[in-house]
Amino acid sequence: MSSSKKSTPVKQLEKVPTGIGGFDEITGGGVPKGRPTLICGGPGSGKTLFGMEFLVRGAREFNEPGVFMSFEEKDTDLVENFSSLGFDIDDLVARDKMALDYVHIERSEILETGEFDLEGLFVRLGFAIDSIGAKRVVLDTIEALFSGFPNEGILRAEIRRLFRWLKDRSMTAVITCEQGNGTLTRHGLEEYVSDCVILLDHRMIEQVATRRLRIVKYRGTTHGTNEYPFLIDEGGLYVLPITSIGLAHKALTERISSGVPRLDTMLGGEGYFRGSSILITGTAGTGKTSLAAHFANSVCSHGEKCLYLAFEESESQMVRNMRSVGVDLQPLLDNGLLHCHAMRPTLFGLEMHLVGMNKLVRDFKPSVVIMDPVSNMISVGSAAEVKSALMRFVDSLKMEGITALFTCLIFGQHQDLTDMGVSSLMDTWLTVRDIESGGERNRGLYVIKSRGMAHSNQVREFMLSSDGVRLVDVYVGPGGVLTGAARLARESKDRQEEKERAEEIGRKQRGFDIRKLSVEAQVAGMMADLSAQEKELEKIAKEEANRKARADRELAELARQRHAD
Amino acid sequence: MALSGDNPLMGEEENANETAPERRYELRLYVAGQTLRSVEAFSNLKKICEEYLKGRHSIDVVDLMENPKLARGDQILAIPTLIRKLPEPIRKIIGNLADTECVLTGLDLRPRKS
Numbered sequence: 001m002s003s004s005k006k007s008t009p010v011k012q013l014e015k016v017p018t019g020i021g022g023f024d025e026i027t028g029g030g031v032p033k034g035r036p037t038l039i040c041g042g043p044g045s046g047k048t049l050f051g052m053e054f055l056v057r058g059a060r061e062f063n064e065p066g067v068f069m070s071f072e073e074k075d076t077d078l079v080e081n082f083s084s085l086g087f088d089i090d091d092l093v094a095r096d097k098m099a100l101d102y103v104h105i106e107r108s109e110i111l112e113t114g115e116f117d118l119e120g121l122f123v124r125l126g127f128a129i130d131s132i133g134a135k136r137v138v139l140d141t142i143e144a145l146f147s148g149f150p151n152e153g154i155l156r157a158e159i160r161r162l163f164r165w166l167k168d169r170s171m172t173a174v175i176t177c178e179q180g181n182g183t184l185t186r187h188g189l190e191e192y193v194s195d196c197v198i199l200l201d202h203r204m205i206e207q208v209a210t211r212r213l214r215i216v217k218y219r220g221t222t223h224g225t226n227e228y229p230f231l232i233d234e235g236g237l238y239v240l241p242i243t244s245i246g247l248a249h250k251a252l253t254e255r256i257s258s259g260v261p262r263l264d265t266m267l268g269g270e271g272y273f274r275g276s277s278i279l280i281t282g283t284a285g286t287g288k289t290s291l292a293a294h295f296a297n298s299v300c301s302h303g304e305k306c307l308y309l310a311f312e313e314s315e316s317q318m319v320r321n322m323r324s325v326g327v328d329l330q331p332l333l334d335n336g337l338l339h340c341h342a343m344r345p346t347l348f349g350l351e352m353h354l355v356g357m358n359k360l361v362r363d364f365k366p367s368v369v370i371m372d373p374v375s376n377m378i379s380v381g382s383a384a385e386v387k388s389a390l391m392r393f394v395d396s397l398k399m400e401g402i403t404a405l406f407t408c409l410i411f412g413q414h415q416d417l418t419d420m421g422v423s424s425l426m427d428t429w430l431t432v433r434d435i436e437s438g439g440e441r442n443r444g445l446y447v448i449k450s451r452g453m454a455h456s457n458q459v460r461e462f463m464l465s466s467d468g469v470r471l472v473d474v475y476v477g478p479g480g481v482l483t484g485a486a487r488l489a490r491e492s493k494d495r496q497e498e499k500e501r502a503e504e505i506g507r508k509q510r511g512f513d514i515r516k517l518s519v520e521a522q523v524a525g526m527m528a529d530l531s532a533q534e535k536e537l538e539k540i541a542k543e544e545a546n547r548k549a550r551a552d553r554e555l556a557e558l559a560r561q562r563h564a565d
Numbered sequence: 566m567a568l569s570g571d572n573p574l575m576g577e578e579e580n581a582n583e584t585a586p587e588r589r590y591e592l593r594l595y596v597a598g599q600t601l602r603s604v605e606a607f608s609n610l611k612k613i614c615e616e617y618l619k620g621r622h623s624i625d626v627v628d629l630m631e632n633p634k635l636a637r638g639d640q641i642l643a644i645p646t647l648i649r650k651l652p653e654p655i656r657k658i659i660g661n662l663a664d665t666e667c668v669l670t671g672l673d674l675r676p677r678k679s
Contacts, residue, residue, distance in 0.1 A: 101637065103640065103642060105640075105642070106640075109655065109657045110643075110657045110658075111656065111657065111659070111667065111670070111671040112658075112659055112660050113658050113659065113660040113661070113663065113664045113667040113668050113671065114606075114661040114662060114663035114664055114667075115602055115660055115661045115663070116602070116643040116659045116660040117602070118643055118644070119597040119598075119600075119629070119643075119644035120595065120597065120629060120636050120641035120642045120643055120644045121642045121643075122597075123597055123629040123633045123636050123641075123644075124636040124637060124642075126633065127633035127636070145642070149659075
């Protein structure tokens, strides 16, 4: 062992991708090439699956044939068990991509009578490797040998020799080990595998099972030291990489409509930023889901994909309910743009949800993800856990440029406080608040924050009708902020007052008009009188002129008759 | 190979001795190459057979170096392994067979010590 330790180079090890979702990312490329990797874990932690997937994916995706040497399960059982995961092992065996060897050890049949070695195992393994030209080897679970052979000293020496032998043959090996009590492996095999040790854990926290993976040791390489949650589903193993994600996502400037035109106006006129995270908080029944459904509807009607993670309602229930506010989601579900995934949060642990959601995102490739409501997650984890899980989810979505909308139910008076303190993770935070007055309950919508855009500071009344969500200006006036019927009453009263004022002005105007007319009439009368007098005067003057002329003429006539000279 | 070369078949000599009734012993010894241990095991086995199973046994030596495929059939891991094919049930005795008492117990030629 010491000699192999010395020979280990300090430089980065050459790695072989396992093909296991997420695992290659957290290890920076996979398991060390041509070296044994130890997988420890308790019963049912997924060790065999890890090994098998390593081989199957190696054979399928990287053209590296592999040998699976099982010390526990019969080869026929293995084939059967893994066919449910879509691993057609029979086919791989038939194509010489894989060899299965079941090593059966029956303690009662074996009697030790002196010195021995495990050359038989070496021969079998060597034969299997040579028959298909294997590059990968899985030994599952080699510790079964300890129950079969009483002489531990020989066994240890032989296992050590086996690991060295595998290394000499440049086999990339995965060796599974049962986890011991307080130790990584029951028989201390981690001593012999110095390069890479991975621990699989299957833990129960408050009756909820969570699977976790931890890289205990990985010589000559950097790796995350956290526990990574992983999932086993119909596609095999999937590890969620968490620490590889930094705050390095690109901020997109493109906008995406919220589905409510008036809300878009409140958000700087164009809606949310693409790739941002949006939180809608509100007490029960304030229309958070309706807002989310409008968004989904708007996204899908633009031909983009939307993933709707529903934690409260089933798909059909949601479709029915949203129809009542004028959003028909059924056609969107039918044409595949909307994918609704309804599940109870208590179905499994938080981490499993996270992994599951990541996998859904990876498979469906939506441009928008909606989680409704995220507050239900609190039932499967503490506030801090939920926050950290959500943070990772939000980050991973941001990395992909996926817009995420979360709704969150809040209680009581502290309407600005979310249960989990998730609001700081969000770029845009809308809150729908009950405004109770005059014996009725109305909804007010606020934009509490919206990073990177000029957003409205106004409260809008949020109305749900069969035509959809409508945002109306609230009444702001001397009577305070009013909504609903009170707003309508106040508005109508205001209108009445306005009308009365208008009528008053009208009346005064008319009075003035009349007065003006009468004054004008008087003026006209006097003017007429004046002009009549003027005419009279003219007439007199004219008659006088005439009389004078006549008198002159008569005088002249008289003079002529007198023959004056 | 030398071992299989002088692989003796001594089944014809009917010479029942004091142990057990007339049962034929069919034995197979798995080795891997001519290692010291294999040679020891073979000579030990031969000695025991001569002494206790004279005339009613056959020994078949399989060298896994030559026939690696055969290791799987009898689930061989340890080398050397002696398999008692007959009489039933099959029994496996591993090691260089140096402990004669132990071998005899394994072959049911001695009553097992509790």
